[in-house]
Amino acid sequence: MSTEEALRFSVPVGLSVCEPLVPLVRTWKVYTPLIPPPQNPMELEIRRNTFWLAYAANRLHAATNDFAVTLDDEDITQVLPCVYTDIVQAVSVHLSFYLQGTHFRQKTIPSEQRQRLRTPNVLTTHPEGQTDSFVLYIKATVLLSKVKTFNVRYKARFPKTSDPRDDPAFKALEILISTFQASFPLQFRDPISTGARPDSHLYLAHLIPYM
Numbered sequence: 001m002s003t004e005e006a007l008r009f010s011v012p013v014g015l016s017v018c019e020p021l022v023p024l025v026r027t028w029k030v031y032t033p034l035i036p037p038p039q040n041p042m043e044l045e046i047r048r049n050t051f052w053l054a055y056a057a058n059r060l061h062a063a064t065n066d067f068a069v070t071l072d073d074e075d076i077t078q079v080l081p082c083v084y085t086d087i088v089q090a091v092s093v094h095l096s097f098y099l100q101g102t103h104f105r106q107k108t109i110p111s112e113q114r115q116r117l118r119t120p121n122v123l124t125t126h127p128e129g130q131t132d133s134f135v136l137y138i139k140a141t142v143l144l145s146k147v148k149t150f151n152v153r154y155k156a157r158f159p160k161t162s163d164p165r166d167d168p169a170f171k172a173l174e175i176l177i178s179t180f181q182a183s184f185p186l187q188f189r190d191p192i193s194t195g196a197r198p199d200s201h202l203y204l205a206h207l208i209p210y211m
Contacts, residue, residue, distance in 0.1 A: 003058040004070045011071065015051035018111050021077035042087075049081050056141040063144055063211055068152050073145055079114035080122075080139075083132040117142060123176065124183040133202035136188055140208035143180055147173060177209045 010016050014033025017023065022031040038044040055076075062069050115122050115130060123139050150173055154164055164170050184205075191203040 003054070003061045006054040007058040007070045010051050010054055015047055015054075015078065016071060016075065017077045018048075018079050018116070021116075045082050045087060048078060049087070051078055052081050052138050056138055059141040059145045059148065062148050066152075069145065069148060073117050073142065073149070076117050079111050079116050080130070081135055082109070082114075083130065084134055085132070123180050126183065126185055128185075131185060131188075133188060133191075133199045133205065136184065136205040137201040137208075139180070140205040143177060144208055144211060146176070181206070181209055 012033065013035045014022075014031075017031075038047055055071075058070060109130065115125075115127065119125075123143055126136070150164075150169060154167070154169075158164075158167060161167055188202055188205075191206050192198045
């Protein structure tokens with residue numbers, strides 16, 4: 001239940017959404033999460049990563065039970081994580097400027113140019129500069145979420161169908177899974193390169209489609 005609680009708590013603090021795609025509120029007031037806005041771009045990216053870590057853990061846990069997921073993908077408007085090297089560079093540069101007593105503003109890709117779950121072909125399109133093993137791992141858990149949703153809702157939507165494999169939605173999922181695997185950029189096709197330390201996130205991104 002801890003993964004369910006973590007993901008659920010991300011909603012009132014605003015981690016599951018990203019401007020300008022935020023919920024409407026009563027009396028048309030400004031949408032205001034329960035925690036103050038981030039102080040700088042680095043903190044904003046860390047909050048986004050925190051949400052996606054909670055999401056991935058929840059989806060992996062949900063794959064082991066028969067219950068509906070806590071937060072529907074349709075209600076998530078947060079952009080996908082930035083690449084890990086951008087986070088590391090931001091932390092080191094920010095710390096350096098802090099020690100020097102100066103202000104640092106991280107240059108990041110604007111949110112309107114970032115991928116979200118509702119971006120067309122988000123699972124099979126991997127823009128340069130926005131893709132690394134962690135992002136592919138998150139996309140793999142999104143794929144897992146789609147399979148989970150199909151399984152949970154299937155009998156309610158198609159009560160007269162005897163074999164799920166005959167359903168067009170099942171066949172579409174099957175095609176999406178194979179297309180996702182084939183879409184990996186060349187540098188992410190081998191999670192266990194010879195002489196290199198295995199990339200755990202990339203390994204899971206390759207493994208999850210077989211779950």
